[in-house]
Amino acid sequence: MSLACAACPVRDSAACSVLEEEEREALARTGRTREIKRGELLFAAGDESTACATLVSGALKVSSVDQDGVERILALIHPAGFVGELFAPFAEHDVIALSDSRVCLFGRADLDRAIETHPALGRALLRRSQEDLHESRRLLELAGRKNAGDRVGGLLLALAHAASDSPCHPAARFDLPLTRGEMASVLGLTIETVSRSLTALVGSGAIRKTGGRGIELLDPARLEASSA
Amino acid sequence: MSLACAACPVRDSAACSVLEEEEREALARTGRTREIKRGELLFAAGDESTACATLVSGALKVSSVDQDGVERILALIHPAGFVGELFAPFAEHDVIALSDSRVCLFGRADLDRAIETHPALGRALLRRSQEDLHESRRLLELAGRKNAGDRVGGLLLALAHAASDSPCHPAARFDLPLTRGEMASVLGLTIETVSRSLTALVGSGAIRKTGGRGIELLDPARLEASSA
């Protein structure tokens, strides 16, 4: 399927938004969209890196599997996010869909050419890369907290921010995009500990569970630095 | 002090190495070098971000202090590395010298202008930013390992790689650039646990301590995935 930028939900926030209309059209002709089902692999660690992608809708995870077969989630990708190796010859990590997703795929060569001819695109990708770096460091802080409860609280807050339309306020109510196992894998905990921490947070009145995946933040301040 | 690129030890590896001679001279005129003593602060979290820096010699850490006053090291910067916010208005984290260091400082405005006029510089910074991102994710994997011994082993290996001139082989013998406390802060452990893990690694014959800061890798393979 070829690209339909006009109707793209991230046309104003993805890296390609810095391009002029005709430049975008040119790039669009070289790319294509792809649907990915939950759990499906977009890129595999070690694969030759021949393509990059912008996430249009859904959510992705960047993960690796450590020596004893336990998955470790290294990054969460939200719509308008960019994944893929721009320089390294091989993919470093797996990229997998957390939920049914849609991406825009670009060949490395085409993308290189586009960056070459449109410096603004390069700058946009640089900006995004720096944001990814900050995000990664935030995750490092999060996963390094001492109490399991603090980690889970921090993750909830981060997910609430990601789910919010407003960039600076967390959503008061949102659906968890992650299973307990995935939350555990992000935080370096076990499923059981995540579950227990959540029930503790409910018990302390900081959050409430609404329906299956729903979470309501009752006391966001408490989550910031809770010894709950 | 103004810049003396001709004698710069990282003139072929830092981001500015992609510039032509005269372009580099122009950028150099806007920048200046600065000496930083061990423990000194280069940038402080929350400061208005008015400058960026390339590390010429020494080593830096990017760190933050969590709610209970414990420092968390989020990244290690080696010579030719780049630090500073290119886009965010405020610095996110502290940047501190791990050892006596020398940096090249560039004003944000000057750097923006240089990127604007020399797209190759933007691409070089993009490449570096992606490498930093990989580095950060590697750290995330490292700090997420389950056994303290594995984490310490992995860190030793990473430091050995950084200390090596060859890009793909770890140095067989090198000096630790970090105190026990700093290693603990990178790995999310305590000083005592790091110390105990090291003596365990010595006991198992994987490494040897030579002199004060010296480490000799006897069995690098063991460090990769050691249950030591």
Place this chain on the structure above:
DNA sequence: CGTTGGTTTGACATGGATCAATTTGAGTGG
């Protein structure tokens, strides 16, 4: 020497991992 900062070692307590069993919820087919 004595002081100081970093390191090592020991004893003990505890938070989270592990193992195991039960409950919940979302399909799926009758």
Place this chain on the structure above:
DNA sequence: CCACTCAAATTGATCCATGTCAAACCAACG
């Protein structure tokens, strides 16, 4: 609409690795 199935989530009981507290050690340096 109900019964069945399967994956995910919760809860409980136990154990161990690492945190915590405390003391001794060591090398550098005045």
